[in-house]
Amino acid sequence: AQSVTQLDSQVPVFEEAPVELRCNYSSSVSVYLFWYVQYPNQGLQLLLKYLSGSTLVKGINGFEAEFNKSQTSFHLRKPSVHISDTAEYFCASYNQGGKLIFGQGTELSVKP
Amino acid sequence: DAGITQSPRHKVTETGTPVTLRCHQTENHRYMYWYRQDPGHGLRLIHYSYGVKDTDKGEVSDGYSVSRSKTEDFLLTLESATSSQTSVYFCAISEAGTVYNEQFFGPGTRLTVL
Numbered sequence: 245a246q247s248v249t250q251l252d253s254q255v256p257v258f259e260e261a262p263v264e265l266r267c268n269y270s271s272s273v274s275v276y277l278f279w280y281v282q283y284p285n286q287g288l289q290l291l292l293k294y295l296s297g298s299t300l301v302k303g304i305n306g307f308e309a310e311f312n313k314s315q316t317s318f319h320l321r322k323p324s325v326h327i328s329d330t331a332e333y334f335c336a337s338y339n340q341g342g343k344l345i346f347g348q349g350t351e352l353s354v355k356p
Numbered sequence: 357d358a359g360i361t362q363s364p365r366h367k368v369t370e371t372g373t374p375v376t377l378r379c380h381q382t383e384n385h386r387y388m389y390w391y392r393q394d395p396g397h398g399l400r401l402i403h404y405s406y407g408v409k410d411t412d413k414g415e416v417s418d419g420y421s422v423s424r425s426k427t428e429d430f431l432l433t434l435e436s437a438t439s440s441q442t443s444v445y446f447c448a449i450s451e452a453g454t455v456y457n458e459q460f461f462g463p464g465t466r467l468t469v470l
Contacts, residue, residue, distance in 0.1 A: 253396070276455040287360075287446055287461035288399070295456060334398055338455045343414065344389075346398035 247273045248337050250347035258355050259327055265320040265350045267335030273345055277318040278336045330354045359383050360462035362447050368468045375434040377465050379447030388430040389448040405430055437469045
């Protein structure tokens, strides 16, 4: 079973609109959760991470995510997207063996 | 940006030929990782290293071998490439192997096996 599930493979949105990219995790992974962004033809870059403490985590480029233990979710949000946010986004967590497990990825496409 | 380079950046090869991909870091990080990225699968761990000459298998290690003779270099070898190994390969590094340590990623190598 997939340990980290991203519920949308593609999310099209207009510029300046809000966006939410959804991520659920299973009990087979830890609650150390990450969001990475991959711009076209580049490697992955860390957006934000949740290790402990406040359930609302703020990251770079105006993104934030909320850890919800009861719903086993870690959704990524941005109140107003820009064309430059067009990229693929990956949710990830460590499994019990200490390996980083990635979701399938969500392609965010921001249209003018 | 973390000092990670991968070479080559693009390679086209034929089925049955050996291929070696190189990851080089200038950060002196102990841990190094090789992932492959395929549509619908995200990134999957192939092998990783926790020190010079210390390596271990990841989720999708069949058909791949690795070597690390120096802290800065981590090689991934496909002994006999197959079409199923067509993918984008990413190297990553981290200072330690705990969940608190961010992994930094290289720019990737796009490998096509014909």
